[in-house]
Amino acid sequence: MSIYVDADACPVKAEVERVGTRHKVQMFVVSNGGIRPSQNPLVQTIVVPDGPDVADMWIADRAGPGDVVITGDIPLAARCVENGAQVLKHNGEPLTQANIGNVLATRDLMADMRAADPFRQGGGRAFSKADRSRFLDALERSLRKAAQS
Template sequence: MTVLRHRVVVDGDACPVKTEIARTVRSCGATALLVSSHAHVLVPEPSVEVVTVDASDQAADLYIANVLTKQDILVTGDYGLAALGLAKGAAVLTPRGKQIRESDIEGLLEQRHFSARLRRGGTRTKGPKAFTNEDRDRFQQKLTTLLRGLQEIPDL
């Protein structure tokens, strides 16, 4: 059975696709909830609600974990938060347009842990690739597909 999704919940502090989210939810008749700390000023607009939480380390993640439902699409690049979203039954999409599934999360969390151990040990690790217009387009296409009711979407 397909779960219809009408709300996009966004880990907004470092999200590079806020404009695309706003445009897409309006075109699909959905809404978005952008959650960020006081350090980031986000402006509400039609179909986009903004919630500002305190600047403590995990405040935005905890807020999102408490309001997320299985009808939501969670947009985050944080694999810990993605795991919580999956546990709640939400669809999870990264800002680069990759849908994270249950079958992916364990490996992603292990890789995150391994990289953190290397960094704590003094090893330099590469950061993410530069964000491109292709990433932006892929994200918008996949978000549109999810909002139109397809729970699982193929990777392009």
């Protein structure tokens, strides 16, 4: 069992490390660079070469049954779900076989809507304390579930 974190722009890296350490789980924090490596022996900082989706491919090639993936990248989430991994968004929302199709379709629809309105400003709401709390609870449940598999 491992935790894979799509670390670029991830607001919950510290929370993942805290919960993962408590469960004594190996963690891989994957990015294109620019993040401070952890001194925690359970955390491996993986810096991949620059390029589109290189970090995503690194994670998707390794994550599988019994693993937990933390990402806001929906195509990466879909690949990891297909490989049997448990996937959580940063706000604690689980992405599963049951909902990943709808989430992908919504993502594509929203991309089309944004492309059709070049003057649209802003986007989603800010990351909140409630999101962080939901994430911590969801990660705890996912690790317990993975340990039982």
